[in-house]
Amino acid sequence: MSQNRPPIGRQSKPTFARQVMPAVVLTAVGVGFVSMLDGATTGSVGLTAVATNPIVDPNAPTTIVADPNTTAPAAQPTNTTLAPTPVQGNSAAPVATAAPAAPATAAPITAAPVTAAPSNPGACDGDVVASPSAQFRYGVIQLQTQFTTANVLCNVTVLQFPNDRRTSVQINNYALPIYNQEAVQNHSAKIRAVSGATYSWQAYVAALQAVLDSRP
């Protein structure tokens, strides 16, 4: 098949998910980071709960990829503040002066404020902090963050992600954008066609594709 471009006058733009997701994730990470720094001055580290947006977002992919180059505006995360669980290393809160409030738009991770840089600020070997498991509508999500000794957020790992379905999708190649069921349930409007084991005409008439064909 030739891969023709769309006709003139039609923009081929990146999908909504690609535009917004990195920003949503980064905003969540950014706010969580700032919240943590704020909490540090009072001795109790607070980590803002990761935004629910990645789960209820219509286009949320199942993999969270933080793109440090993306600075697009994003939706505000929820304000629920949850106490973190230290996983390893120094359980004491990292010492830092109050960080300036981050704007709503996510700043690149490497641009996070650094005060009183210690000897090796670049190494990602500082505190490891896991967010508490947060129960959201479609399951549990938990992130683990790691900081450099200069208290710069340098790593985010997804410890848990909703995966409590009867069936699970194995995706062996992440080159394809595949949105999981959590995103599907809220936005069937996004689907233009359905693929499954061949359905009979009778089954079809009562099924999903018939709905898709009848939509405006």
Next chain:
Amino acid sequence: MTIALNHKFVAKAMGTAASLHIDDVCDADVAERAWRSVVDLLWSIEQKFSTFIETSEISRISRGELHLLDASREVIEVFDACTWLEHASNGAFRARRPDGTLDPAGFVKGWATQRASRLLTEQGLNNWYLSVGGDIQTLGRQASGELWSVGIIDPTDNQQVRCIVEIPEGFAIATSGTSARGRHIWDGVTDKFVSPLLSFSVVGPDLMWADAFATAGFVMGPQGSTWVEGFDRYQAIAISAQG
């Protein structure tokens, strides 16, 4: 003359549903004519290949009334491809029932859909998808500029979509499984209807191969994904119970 952005058609074809969505700005008559050519081609292919039609070439070959070498060009082309697939898949793909009767149905639907979709390109349409029973060939994008988004049916509940895949421009998707028409796939190696998978989809540039790879990959089970991805630009999405 009725210019519109969105044209949708549905018809019964090849024992299942054929559905065409055109997102080109074009005259409704142009879209209608393109759709009719698609339906006509699917119908004529069905007359040649259906095992349910007594006079089809496949039925006549099965009864010994017609030698394969005397069959039409299309039938020979299909059996060529099926033979290659049997070898390439180590027998997981097969165009024969366990009792020995010919049944290339596992290949014909995808092949026919891709051939029909060529008619759309020839008629100047650049943004559409054609689905025959859930085997889908696309070209271009949706009117919104987004890629075509296809839901994969949950194999445990065919009223639900399990995940959504965005189809790269010009690519196709086909899914094999046990859900919709009963267990219509048999294992060419063991002659049994088994697979540890519930559903197996393949995305790639040509629907005829995506469909055949999905059939074979489903039979292969967990090794199917690796096998499929040995083919350039083809990717597999396997759904398994408690994977």
